[in-house]
Structures are given as C-alpha cells and as structure tokens.
Amino acid sequence: MEKGLLPEGAASDPGSNFLAFQNGNIGIQALGAFAIGVFAGNADLNYGVTLIPNEEGTAASSFLGGENLVVTKGTAPDKIAVVQKFLEFAYTAERQAEAAKLGSLPVRTDIADEALAGLDARYAEAAKAVAIGRTPYSTVFNELFNDPNGPYAQFMADGMFGDDLDAAIAAAQEDMQAIVDSAN
Amino acid sequence: MSPAVLIVGIFFLYPLVMTGWMSLHDWPLLGVPEFIGLENYATMVDDQKFWSAMGFTLIYTVVVTMAIFAVAFPLALFVDQPRRLIGVYRTAFFLPVVVGLGSASLLWVWLLNVDTGLFSPALKMLGLVERPKALLGQFDTAFISIVVMVVWKIAGFTMVILLTGLQSIPHELKEAARIDGAGPFRIFFKITFPLMRRTFALALVLSVAGSILAFDQFYIMTSGGPRNSTITAVYWIFNTSFVQFKLGYGAALSIVLLAVLVLLSVLQLIVLRDKEAA
Numbered sequence: 001m002e003k004g005l006l007p008e009g010a011a012s013d014p015g016s017n018f019l020a021f022q023n024g025n026i027g028i029q030a031l032g033a034f035a036i037g038v039f040a041g042n043a044d045l046n047y048g049v050t051l052i053p054n055e056e057g058t059a060a061s062s063f064l065g066g067e068n069l070v071v072t073k074g075t076a077p078d079k080i081a082v083v084q085k086f087l088e089f090a091y092t093a094e095r096q097a098e099a100a101k102l103g104s105l106p107v108r109t110d111i112a113d114e115a116l117a118g119l120d121a122r123y124a125e126a127a128k129a130v131a132i133g134r135t136p137y138s139t140v141f142n143e144l145f146n147d148p149n150g151p152y153a154q155f156m157a158d159g160m161f162g163d164d165l166d167a168a169i170a171a172a173q174e175d176m177q178a179i180v181d182s183a184n
Numbered sequence: 185m186s187p188a189v190l191i192v193g194i195f196f197l198y199p200l201v202m203t204g205w206m207s208l209h210d211w212p213l214l215g216v217p218e219f220i221g222l223e224n225y226a227t228m229v230d231d232q233k234f235w236s237a238m239g240f241t242l243i244y245t246v247v248v249t250m251a252i253f254a255v256a257f258p259l260a261l262f263v264d265q266p267r268r269l270i271g272v273y274r275t276a277f278f279l280p281v282v283v284g285l286g287s288a289s290l291l292w293v294w295l296l297n298v299d300t301g302l303f304s305p306a307l308k309m310l311g312l313v314e315r316p317k318a319l320l321g322q323f324d325t326a327f328i329s330i331v332v333m334v335v336w337k338i339a340g341f342t343m344v345i346l347l348t349g350l351q352s353i354p355h356e357l358k359e360a361a362r363i364d365g366a367g368p369f370r371i372f373f374k375i376t377f378p379l380m381r382r383t384f385a386l387a388l389v390l391s392v393a394g395s396i397l398a399f400d401q402f403y404i405m406t407s408g409g410p411r412n413s414t415i416t417a418v419y420w421i422f423n424t425s426f427v428q429f430k431l432g433y434g435a436a437l438s439i440v441l442l443a444v445l446v447l448l449s450v451l452q453l454i455v456l457r458d459k460e461a462a
Contacts (some may be wrong), residue, residue: 010300011321014407025208140428147427149415157411161321 011161014148021047031125034066036102040120049122051129062133066104105130140183144176152174190204203435211432213425224436234437237420238444244327244416245395252391256342263343264350278340289404292333296320296405323413326406330414336402338394342387348382350376385456389449396445403438417441 003086019030022042030052039045051060069090071083089095096106096115105127112127138144145152155172159165207224211217228234263274280288295302296319304316318327353376393407399418402408408415408423414453415423421441425434 008304008321010314010318011410012298012318012326012406014409067299126414143428145292148421149419149423150413154412157409161411 006160032125033105033129034103036120036122036126040103049125051125060129060132061132062129064130064133064135093116138180138183140179143179151156151179203438206432207436207439211430211435213429217432220427224433225440228436228440229432232414234417234420237415237417238441240314240415241398241417244331244398247327247391248331248334248395248398249388249391251331252339252342253387255335255339255388257346258277258348259339259343260346264347276345280337281340283337286401286404288333289401292329293320293405296329303378303443320406321410323410326410326414330346330401332400333405334395337389342391345387345390345451346383349380352383353379361411381456385453388456389452392452393445393446396441396448 004107018031019038020026020029021035022039022045022109024045033049036049041049053060056114069087071080075083084154089106093108093111093114096108096111097117100106100115100119100123105123106112107130108115109127109131112130113124116123116127136144151172154175155168158168159169162168193426206217206455208219208221209217210223225423244342259277262462263270263277267273269375279345283291287410294300296317303319304313304385317325319329325349355381357375358371397418398416399422402414402416402419403422406414417437418441421434425431425456426438
C-alpha cells in the first residue's frame with residue numbers, strides 16, 4: 001500500500017470504529033450488507049453499494065458470513081425431525097422475505113428477487129454477492145478469522161502497513177494451516 | 185478452621201489445584217474434558233507464540249522496572265526531606281496509584297489518540313511534526329507510551345514503599361557519619377543504600393511480579409498490536425483460553441508462568457537478603 005493513503009489512526013484502530021463510514025469522512029469501505037440496515041436510520045447519508053472488484057475490474061469476489069442454524073451432536077432423532085421441519089420453514093420464500101425486511105440477505109439465490117421486492121435497491125446489489133461469495137467453515141473459525149490477534153487480522157495489517165504482500169500471504173497461509181492441523 | 189485459612193483455601197488453594205488438574209486435560213470451553221496427561225506441556229515446547237510472548241514480557245519487565253525505580257527513588261528522596269507543601273507533593277505523586285489500571289489505560293488511549301488526543305495534536309500545533317503521528321501505530325512508540333503510562337501510574341506506589349525504608353533509617357547514624365566528616369554521597373552509598381536493602385527487595389519483587397503478569401494495559405491500549413508485537417504471556421494465556429477456548433492448554437501455560445514467577449521472586453530475595461541475617 002502506498003504510504004500516506006491511509007489515515008494515521010488506521011494502524012492502531014482495533015476495529016471499534018468500523019461504522020465510522022456514516023460520519024461522512026470516509027470515501028470507501030469494505031462492509032457487510034448488514035450495514036445497509038444500520039445506515040437506514042441515517043437519512044442524510046448518500047452512498048452506493050458495489051461488490052469488491054478484482055484488479056482489472058472484470059470480476060468480483062465476496063466473503064459470505066452470517067449466523068448459523070446448528071444442530072448439536074447427540075440430538076435425539078425425534079427432535080431432528082422437528083428441526084428439519086423448522087429449517088424447511090426458515091427457507092420458505094415468505095420467511096426469506098421477512099428476514100430481508102429485518103436487514104439480512106436472502107440465502108436462497110433462486111428467490112432473492114422475490115424476497116427483496118420493494119426493499120432498498122442497494123440490497124439487490126449486495127445480494128449478488130451470495131451467488132459468488134465463499135464461506136470458509138471450520139470448527140476453529142474463531143481462531144482463524146475473528147481473533148483480533150489471529151492470522152487474518154495479522155495478514156490484513158501486514159498487507160496494508162508492511163512492505164511485502166507476498167510474504168504476508170505466505171505467512172498467513174502457514175499460520176492458518178497450522179491452526180487447522182492442530183484442531184484435528 | 186479459622187476464616188483466614190478458609191479464604192485462602194477457597195480463593196487460592198482450590199483454584200491452584202484446579203488449574204493444575206485442568207492442565208492435564210484437553211479441556212474445551214464447551215464440551216467434555218479429556219485426560220491427556222502431560223501432552224499440553226509437550227505441545228508448549230514448540231509453541232513459538234507463547235515463547236515470544238514470554239520473551240516480550242521479560243523485556244517489558246526489565247524496562248518498566250528500571251523506569252519505575254529511576255523515577256520512584258528520586259521522588260522518595262525528594263518527599264523524604266522536610267520541606268514546604270510536603271503533603272501536597274506526596275499526595276500528588278501517589279494520586280495516579282488509586283486510579284484503576286483499566287481506567288488509566290482508557291484515559292491514555294484517549295491522550296494518545298492521533299486525531300483527538302493530547303500528544304499528537306500538541307506536537308503538530310507546536311510545529312514539531314508535519315503530520316500527526318499515531319503513537320500506538322508503531323512498536324517503538326507504542327512500547328514507550330505504555331511504559332510511560334505504567335510509570336505514571338505505579339511510581340507513586342514504589343515511592344511510598346521506598347519512603348518507608350528511608351524513614352526507618354535512624355537519624356543518629358547519619359548524624360554520627362556527618363560528625364565523622366562523611367559527605368552526602370558517602371552517607372548515601374555507605375548508610376542509606378545498604379540499610380534499604382530489604383525495602384528494595386520488597387519493591388523489586390512487587391514490581392517484577394506485577395510486570396510479569398501485565399495484561400490490562402496491553403489489552404486496552406494496543407490490543408496486542410501493532411501487528412501482534414505487544415502480546416504478553418498473560419495476554420497469550422487469555423487468548424488461548426477465551427478466544428481459542430482451549431482451557432486445559434491455557435491452564436498449563438499458567439502453571440509454567442507461575443513457576444517462572446516463583447523462580448524469579450526467590451532469586452531476587454536470595455540476591456537482596458541481608459548478609460547478617462543469612
């Protein structure tokens with residue numbers, strides 16, 4: 001990253017200011033679609049939404065995150081049937097539309113248009129990410145991605161403030177693999 | 185059983201034994217613990233992140249302890265002499281001690297803020313720097329900032345301990361030396377300094393123990409950054425236990441840290457014990 005493009009405070013920002021975009025002093029920020037719902041209360045804020053493009057601008061990428069519906073190990077078979085029923089219910093077009101109204105993107109791409117009908121058009125743009133986004137999943141996800149001292153945060157800081165991006169990628173790869181290996 | 189024994193039993197012995205027991209398990213935060221013997225201790229040998237956190241903690245301990253004594257001892261000598269407003273000086277130097285370490289850290293986070301704090305904007309206003317500098321954004325300045333904060337916060341406490349040592353030296357000794365023609369330097373090095381041995385030992389053990397266990401200021405002020413360069417041993421134990429949810433491994437690391445701390449404290453007490461008493 002060219003020096004001087006980032007605000008000085010960025011290097012020591014622990015992430016607690018990540019909704020500062022709505023203060024109007026930041027030009028561009030990578031955020032999740034949830035932010036559209038958060039910003040809805042701010043009528044003065046005029047902004048657009050687009051996917052994260054690649055270097056040539058020919059393709060886009062995304063990281064899909066969200067909450068999980070989880071069935072724990074050891075759940076009784078008779079309860080599994082009920083859970084199954086609830087999951088099917090949660091994925092109906094009706095429920096997906098309701099979740100969208102509350103600020104969550106529909107995970108069913110086949111009915112996304114239907115679920116988002118009548119909502120802020122920026123949701124539709126963000127919903128395109130569901131089709132192309134990738135979701136890493138792991139029992140050590142917290143260690144890999146959410147830990148503020150973990151390899152992902154380290155990689156971002158090294159990439160942004162360090163001098164050697166390739167080395168940062170290699171180091172993150174090695175760190176993450178070590179964590180995954182030690183979990184098994 | 186007397187209440188004191190009961191309290192020590194519940195709040196010290198039980199947790200200690202429990203930590204030792206947990207360290208022999210694969211003990212996830214959620215789920216069923218599994219006995220694995222000494223496997224956690226074997227894993228630790230190759231845990232470079234723990235050892236680098238240990239290394240950083242030792243460096244921090246040496247630097248901050250020297251800094252605290254370099255400030256606290258002159259302060260103690262200053263407030264030992266009878267002078268005007270002595271109560272005001274003593275109170276002022278001691279005041280930061282009664283602020284909680286967490287609150288003090290938060291206060292300094294604000295003072296150190298690059299845009300809205302005190303130091304960076306002040307340096308810019310004085311024309312000393314062209315662009316405000318994020319003091320917590322680089323290792324050197326972040327480390328120095330934390331050391332300065334801790335000295336500001338702790339030196340008053342060490343000063344009080346050293347002051348009690350200074351005041352326990354009988355005046356007759358110094359007077360007799362003065363009559364025998366000893367100058368102030370000679371009195372300081374031949375009488376004051378040797379007679380404060382025990383006080384130094386106490387202040388040193390407290391300071392070293394506190395620094396080895398440092399966590400709050402790093403968690404609050406730098407979150408272990410920039411780029412994980414200020415992660416202390418306790419910080420790593422916290423991450424292991426409550427971010428990675430490996431309570432058993434965290435317990436094993438705690439036991440090792442405890443052993444290191446006991447060893448360091450015993451060493452200090454041996455070095456600084458009274459020759460006559462030995």
